[in-house]
Amino acid sequence: MAARRVLVTGLSGLIGSALRPHLEGTYALRALNRRAVAGVDCHLADLADLEAIRPAFQDVDTVVHLAAAAGDHNAPVEIMRSNVVGAYHVFEAARLAGVARVIFASSGATVSGWEREPPLRHIVAGAYDEVGEWKPLTHESPVRPSGLYGASKVWGEALGRHYADAHGMSVICLRIGRVKQEDRPTGPRDRSVWLSQRDAVRMIVACIEAPASVRFEVFFVVSDNHWNYRDLAHARAVLGWTPLDRAEDHREAPR
Numbered sequence: 404m405a406a407r408r409v410l411v412t413g414l415s416g417l418i419g420s421a422l423r424p425h426l427e428g429t430y431a432l433r434a435l436n437r438r439a440v441a442g443v444d445c446h447l448a449d450l451a452d453l454e455a456i457r458p459a460f461q462d463v464d465t466v467v468h469l470a471a472a473a474g475d476h477n478a479p480v481e482i483m484r485s486n487v488v489g490a491y492h493v494f495e496a497a498r499l500a501g502v503a504r505v506i507f508a509s510s511g512a513t514v515s516g517w518e519r520e521p522p523l524r525h526i527v528a529g530a531y532d533e534v535g536e537w538k539p540l541t542h543e544s545p546v547r548p549s550g551l552y553g554a555s556k557v558w559g560e561a562l563g564r565h566y567a568d569a570h571g572m573s574v575i576c577l578r579i580g581r582v583k584q585e586d587r588p589t590g591p592r593d594r595s596v597w598l599s600q601r602d603a604v605r606m607i608v609a610c611i612e613a614p615a616s617v618r619f620e621v622f623f624v625v626s627d628n629h630w631n632y633r634d635l636a637h638a639r640a641v642l643g644w645t646p647l648d649r650a651e652d653h654r655e656a657p658r
Contacts, residue, residue, distance in 0.1 A: 406431040409611060410463045410502075412450070412493060413470030414440050418508070418582055421600040422467070422607055430611070435459040435470070450489030453496060460500035465611050468493050469508045475550035486555035494566045504573040506610045507563050511578050511596055511623065511633060512553030513546045526630050529591030541634040542578075542621040560621060567619035575610045575617065578633070579603060580625035587653040595630040599648035602626050609644045617641065626650060 407430050413419050414434035423443070426432045434445040435456060446459035450470060460466065472485040490507070497505050517540060518527045525533040548554040556578075563574035580598035583589065588597040606624045620641060623633035628650040638644045 407464045407611075408433065408462055409465045409467060410435060410459055411467045411469060412436070413468075414443065414445075416469055417584060418579070418600070418603055418607075419469050422469075422604050425604050425608055433459065433463065450492055451484050453492040456492060457496045457499060460496045460502055463497075463500060463502050464504070466493065466497050466502055466505045467508075467607060467611070468505060471508065471555075473510075473552065475552045477552065479551055482551050482555050486552070487558055490555075490559040490562055494562050494572075498566060498570050498572065502572070503615070504575070504611075504613075505563065505566070506607060507559055507574060507576045509560050509576045509578045509621070510553060510556045511580050511625070512550065513548055513556050513560065513578055514540050514544065514633070515553060515596075516547030516549040517544075518549070523632055526595050526632055527592040529594065531630070537632060539632050539634040540623075542623065542637050564619055571618075573613075573615060573617060574619050575613065576621045577606060577610065578621065578623045580623075580633070588650040594628055594650045595632055596625055597628060597650045598625045599646070602646040602648050605647070606638070606642075606644050609642045613642055 409430040410433045411419055412435045415436055432443055434440045434443045436445055437449055439445050448455040472481045517523050522534045522537040546557050548557055560576045563576050566572045567574040580596045581593055582598050582603055586600050588594055622638040625631050625633050626648040627646040
């Protein structure tokens with residue numbers, strides 16, 4: 404049997420680079436990037452150009468959409484171009500090519516606006532004596548983006564819901580926590596929302612391997628941090644995924 408063909412957008416980014424060794428040799432890997440990725444079948448195009456990216460999706464089974472203008476330090480026009488128009492183009496190109504599943508890299512920024520209020524405000528500030536009891540946010544909690552970046556990821560999730568309902572595509576949205584180049588927490592907020600590269604990669608692979616019966620889902624993805632406020636039980640129940648790492652196992656870098 405031929406290897407399943409997986410297309411990854413943004414393979415040269417932080418998560419894509421960590422993911423690549425776990426896909427090579429198991430899947431037929433292709434990248435959609437703005438710059439070449441050595442040693443990988445790589446289609447060079449910009450997500451803002453639908454016709455230019457369409458060839459990358461041909462004969463692909465699963466798309467892992469990681470490419471984005473990440474964070475509110477990006478100009479609004481770039482967030483619109485990459486995360487709003489670009490996300491639409493990815494879903495549409497996948498539909499036109501008959502792709503079975505899109506795994507959309509969403510973000511915890513879709514709900515991080517709740518950190519403005521206690522008890523989450525105290526948790527992310529490291530003011531643990533003021534926290535008291537708290538309940539985790541779940542995939543059914545109302546979204547509350549804290550900026551334009553988070554709002555663009557809410558749009559991406561809504562697109563995914565539409566394409567799943569209207570076109571029968573399997574769509575899995577991953578509300579990814581804070582993945583860092585250092586691969587360790589480096590501040591108080593990270594004790595809550597940090598996600599190790601290993602846990603991120605394991606979740607993406609679990610989504611690639613999820614049964615076809617998974618039609619549309621939203622999962623929070625953070626490591627097993629004591630002060631985590633994002634529900635992980637849903638991912639465990641549907642995918643059998645549980646994180647292996649914890650923020651508490653790392654010392655923060657000195658300031």
